[in-house]
Amino acid sequence: MLPTNSADAARIVSKALVDVNDQMTEGVRLVDHPDTRLLGEDGVIDSLAFAFFIVTIEQYALDDFDKEIVLFDDEVMEMDFDSVDNPFVTIGTLAQFVAKKLT
Amino acid sequence: MTKGVVLVTGASRGLGRQLVDGLLADDRVVIGAARSSLTEWERPGVADFDPHECDLTDESQVKRLFSAIRKTHGRLDLVVNNAGAFSGEVLLTATGERFASLMRSNLISAHLVTRESVKVMTHQHSGRVISISSIAAAIPMTGNAIYASTKVALEALMRSFAVEFKGSGITFNSIAVSFLEGTGMLESLRPEARAFYEARLLFPAPLRASEIVDTILYLASPAAQSVSGQTISLGSPI
Numbered sequence: 157m158l159p160t161n162s163a164d165a166a167r168i169v170s171k172a173l174v175d176v177n178d179q180m181t182e183g184v185r186l187v188d189h190p191d192t193r194l195l196g197e198d199g200v201i202d203s204l205a206f207a208f209f210i211v212t213i214e215q216y217a218l219d220d221f222d223k224e225i226v227l228f229d230d231e232v233m234e235m236d237f238d239s240v241d242n243p244f245v246t247i248g249t250l251a252q253f254v255a256k257k258l259t
Numbered sequence: 260m261t262k263g264v265v266l267v268t269g270a271s272r273g274l275g276r277q278l279v280d281g282l283l284a285d286d287r288v289v290i291g292a293a294r295s296s297l298t299e300w301e302r303p304g305v306a307d308f309d310p311h312e313c314d315l316t317d318e319s320q321v322k323r324l325f326s327a328i329r330k331t332h333g334r335l336d337l338v339v340n341n342a343g344a345f346s347g348e349v350l351l352t353a354t355g356e357r358f359a360s361l362m363r364s365n366l367i368s369a370h371l372v373t374r375e376s377v378k379v380m381t382h383q384h385s386g387r388v389i390s391i392s393s394i395a396a397a398i399p400m401t402g403n404a405i406y407a408s409t410k411v412a413l414e415a416l417m418r419s420f421a422v423e424f425k426g427s428g429i430t431f432n433s434i435a436v437s438f439l440e441g442t443g444m445l446e447s448l449r450p451e452a453r454a455f456y457e458a459r460l461l462f463p464a465p466l467r468a469s470e471i472v473d474t475i476l477y478l479a480s481p482a483a484q485s486v487s488g489q490t491i492s493l494g495s496p497i
Contacts, residue, residue: 175382204423211378218326224319 165255168216169247176201176209190248206244213254225257261307263479264332266290268315268372269342271300273442274391274468278339281472283307288332292324292372293342315342315368325375335379337479340369340390340413347402358405365409366416373420377429384428387479390417391471392435397496398459400452410435414490421488430487432478437494438465461495 170188177185184200186192193199194206201209210227217223227243235242243253265282269275270291282289283305291310293300301310309331313324328335344364346357373388380386395403396410413433420431437460438445438453445453445465457463474491477483 179381208378208381215326215329215378218322219329224322 161255161258162251164221164258165251168213168220169251169254171216172209172212173247175212176205179208180205188247190246190251192247194246194250195242195244217254217258221258223258225254227253227257261288262286263336264288264290264334265337265339266292266328266335266376267339267341268292268368270310271295274439274471275341276300277441277468278341278472278475279308281469285476290328290332315372316363318371321371321375325379329379334383335376335386337387338372338376338389339475340372340388342368343391345406348405349402350404353405361405361409366412369413370416373416373431377420377424380429381427386429388417388420388429388431389475389478390414390433392433392490394435394437394456394460394492394494394496396435397492398456400455402452418488430478430483432486432488433490434471434474435490435492436466436471440465440467459496461497463494466493
């Protein structure tokens with residue numbers, strides 16, 4: 157069983173994923189799986205949809221858990237998108253990052 | 260049945276208060292936001308008015324205002340960025356802090372409110388954002404430079420949002436207003452400043468708030484679905 161923050165994070169990432177899929181063009185869909193790549197060469201999401209995804213997660217953190225989180229923090233902004241440390245590479249790494257922010 | 264949910268900032272007094280009146284009269288649900296204490300402007304008993312005390316220059320307070328809007332109303336159809344401040348001084352004596360303070364009140368608050376509005380409107384694939392600018396943006400005058408700079412930047416901000424959200428179903432425009440009746444603006448204006456502006460307007464007579472409400476309703480209507488990134492100047496600077 158996932159720790160509470162991890163379960164909460166996974167839940168709001170999934171909710172935001174539904175929203176972002178609703179915004180994407182016909183045929184392009186992000187699969188709700190930890191290994192789904194968001195950024196880099198295999199990523200299927202454009203920069204505006206990605207930004208929408210991130211801010212929607214932030215909104216759900218505030219609306220559902222009364223937690224004000226900022227995912228695009230200074231540390232992340234300075235990272236290379238292809239860096240292994242970048243939390244936005246896959247759905248799974250993003251969910252872990254959100255869980256950390258919810259702590 | 261109402262015609263949608265509207266947010267008016269700077270809703271406690273002056274033009275903002277009159278915009279709230281006009282939009283309520285047009286059967287909109289109106290959310291008001293202002294820094295003043297709620298007891299001064301909350302309008303008890305008006306079911307379609309939802310007032311919120313909020314410092315719009317405070318990012319956290321703006322985020323929480325929008326969280327409340329999402330939970331209470333679930334949508335947002337129109338936003339009027341009306342909140343702002345004025346500072347009349349010459350450039351030589353203007354301090355960086357006063358400039359920054361006015362930028363926070365007139366520009367950064369509009370960015371925060373518009374940014375949070377877009378997050379709601381994107382889900383709907385529709386929405387209208389209108390910022391209240393000033394003819395001062397088009398007519399430079401000694402003593403108004405800092406204020407005018409914030410309004411030029413505000414119009415540019417709306418144009419930039421229009422470009423970034425092209426094709427989203429959301430439009431972003433500005434209404435630049437001249438003198439306003441019934442808001443205290445005419446009384447506070449120096450006679451020489453008023454004469455200066457009057458000489459540079461095709462329509463120098465003071466505006467009624469209803470003219471601004473009607474312009475807002477036009478920009479909010481389907482007829483204006485192809486109008487974005489524009490400034491409509493009431494009073495018509497030449």
